[in-house]
Amino acid sequence: MKTLAEIVVAVLSLLGAGFALIGSWGLxxxxxxxxxxxxxxxxxxxxxxxLLLASVVYFRTQLGVWTAHELLISLFLFLTAPISANMIAKVHLxxxxxxxxxEPPGIAGPPPRPGEEGDWATFEAPARDTPASTANS
Structure with a gap:
C-alpha cells in the first residue's frame, strides 16, 4: 500500500510541476x-x-494525519483565480x-469583428437606442 501511495504522490507531483511549468512559460x-x-x-x-493533492496523499499515508490546509488552499485558489482573471480582462478591455x-499583436490574431464569425461584439459599443445602450442611463 505504501508503494502505491508513493507512486500516486510521484505522479501527482510530476503532473503538478508540469502544469505549473507550462502555465508559467505561457505567462x-x-x-x-x-x-x-x-x-x-x-x-x-x-x-x-x-501538487496540493499530492501533499494530502503524502501526509495521510506517511504520517497518518489528515490535513485541511491543502484543501483550504485549493478552495481559495479555485475561487479567486477566475475572479482575478475576470477583473484583469475587464480592465484590459x-x-x-x-x-x-x-497592446502588441497576439499570436491568435485580432478578434473577429461583428458579422464575420458570429453576432458577438466584445470591442464594439452598443448601437444607439438599443436596450443595451440605454440600460445604464
Missing amino acids: VRLPATMERLHGPTKATTLGLGA HRLRSGAAN
Missing part, C-alpha cells in the same frame, strides 16, 4: 494580455491543485476601448 512567452491570462488561470491552477493600452 512569460505569450505576447498579448488576453492570451497571457490563460497561463496562470488554467494551467498553473491545475498544477497547484495536483476598458483600456483598449478608451485607447490607453498599447
